Amino acid sequence: MSEQDASGTDDADEPAADDAADLSSDDEASAAETTADEWDSLDDVAEDGESDASESFEAGEDLLDRVAATDDEQVANEIASLRMRVDSLESELETRENEAEELESKLARTKADFQNYKKRMKKRREEEKQRATEDLVERLLDVRDNLKRALEQDEDADIRDGIEATLRQFDEELQQENVETIEPEPGQEVDPQRHEVLLRVESDQPAGTIAEVHRPGYEMAEKVIRTAQVTVSEE
Secondary structure (H helix, E strand, O other), X not given: OOHHHHHHHHHHHHHHHHHHHHHHHHHHHHHHXXXXXXXXXXXXXXXXXXHHHHHHHHHHHHHHHHHHHOOHHHHHHHHHHHHHHHHHHHHHHHHXXXXXXXXXXXXXXXXXXXXHHHHHHHHHHHHHHHHHHHHHHHHHHHHHHHHHHHHHHOOOHXXXXXXXXXXXXXXHHHHHOOEEEXXXXXXXXXXXXXXXXXXXXXXXXXXXEEEEEEEOEEEEOOEEEEOEEEEEEOO
């Protein structure tokens, strides 16, 4: 190799070495800058932490200062005031509870009274209906008696058939209304609730017993609406 070629080669290697040196310097500078930034960030975090801790500490000291500034008498007064307020609220609550219980009791009594009223009204309506039916039946019984007497007196066959048919229909209607005849047998004991003694007569029946039925009586749903008129054997 000639000296000229060697010189050329050396000249070519020198810029490459310079470039590598420049790159190495740049990397070191960049790394230095990055490290500086990181330290700055850590410093900021540390400062923030110190600031927060300082603020918390100051707040705690402020609270302690306020507590320390409050004397025992003031604290006692505030506690007493709070207790009085609690007692007042408890008393008011008890009053409201008593009022609620009283209202519930009144409501229960009102419901019971209303139910009793409904029962009384229902019973009264039933009794009024029963009395109205009894009054009607009692008036119709006189009509039946007249039909029976007419049947016993009239001997005309045509008329008798009509009267008998009417009387049968009449009795059927009475049965549907639970009306039963009170017609005791001769010799039966007298029942003052069911029998009306018209007079005492001589009779073959035992003394004091029914001798004859003058007019039958009637009862409706086990209630006597007309007593049977009877004569009683003399003693």
